[in-house]
Amino acid sequence: MPEVYFQNLSAAICRHISRAECRIQIAVCWFSHREIFDLLLKKLRAGIAVELLLEYDSQNMRSQGLDFHKFIRLGGSLYAYRDTALMHHKFAVLDDRLLLTGSFNWTYNTNVENLLVTDDPGVVSAFRQEFSRLKGLCVYVRKIRLAEVKVFAAFPLFQNTHFQLNDLRRRITSGARVWWVRTVRRPDAWAVHFQAHRIPIDSTGLLRPYWTAYRLWDTALFDEMWTECTIGAKPAAARGLRALARRMDVGDLVVAVVGKNSVLGLGIVQSDPKVSPADASVSFRDVQWLRTFPENVLPLQEDVSPGLAGKFRGSALQLVQEIFSHPA
Secondary structure (H helix, E strand, O other): OOEEEOOOHHHHHHHHHOOOOOEEEEEEOOEOOHHHHHHHHHHHHOOOEEEEEEEOEOOOOOOOOOOHHHHHHOOOEEEEEOOOOOOOOEEEEEOOOEEEEEOOOEOOOOOOOOEEEEOOHHHHHHHHHHHHHHHHHOEEEOOOOHHHOEOOOOOOOOOOOOOOHHHHHHHHHOOOOEEEEEOOOOHHHHHHHHHHOEEEOOOOOOOHHHHHHOOOOOHHHHHHHHHHHOOOOOHHHHHHHHHHHHHOOOOOEEEEEEOOOEEEEEEEEOOOOEEEOOEEEEEEEEEEEEEEOOOOOEEOOOOOOOOOEEEOOOOHHHHHHHHHHOOO
């Protein structure tokens, strides 16, 4: 008979896992719950096979997270889902006969969640087939290399997509910075970036050597390759790249300007630097554009500094006030 839980979900998961006798197969998007993880390590020590399929991103694979190196050393089979699409499953099949599934990520979240436990043969078989299908899409991990880990992106799943002026004020007073990037002279040329919710960060292709060596962003590796990437570069291009690729943080605000003082749009940075799969000279960051003025630009009271990009030196609170008061 199926069992349904709405409270104490991690305890229910541990109770059922503790009864597994031969094999545990898990596909879960994010996993940070130490009690469940320690129980899996105990099962591995007891000789029970454990297969774990995860999003291979910086939310799971991080120095402060679970010790997946130990999981591998004890004989656990770790599979990395590295596609750009999100592997959003949360299920486990125990001994090929019992299914645990529901909305609960194996983390310490405080969301209202659910867990369903069933031994229905047809349902269990369907989830076993899905697990096998996903394994075929994954990479078997023998050693975790953080430089290869996908950057965890909170947008659009976890960010409030309807920011109000007060939300931005709180963000700024909590430490978020405001950056500006100078666009081309034709404001309409930026329509594609607004529509795609991104911002180009490397107009001269200086990051090509980095993307040739590494396909995922890592600031330490970028710092190591900085000299190689900027050999022969104009100082303005190098400063702009460092501001937008290295100094800008996820959660900071960015303003697109044209000329000296005309604002085209305001957005929130949502990702670390990325590269176009089709062209290693095209680098960008995901941005949630909140306000755009493709035809009715907003004139600033003060000019921004010369160059391609930099930190906004005026009053950030006054700037967002002006932008939200300006008609689109």
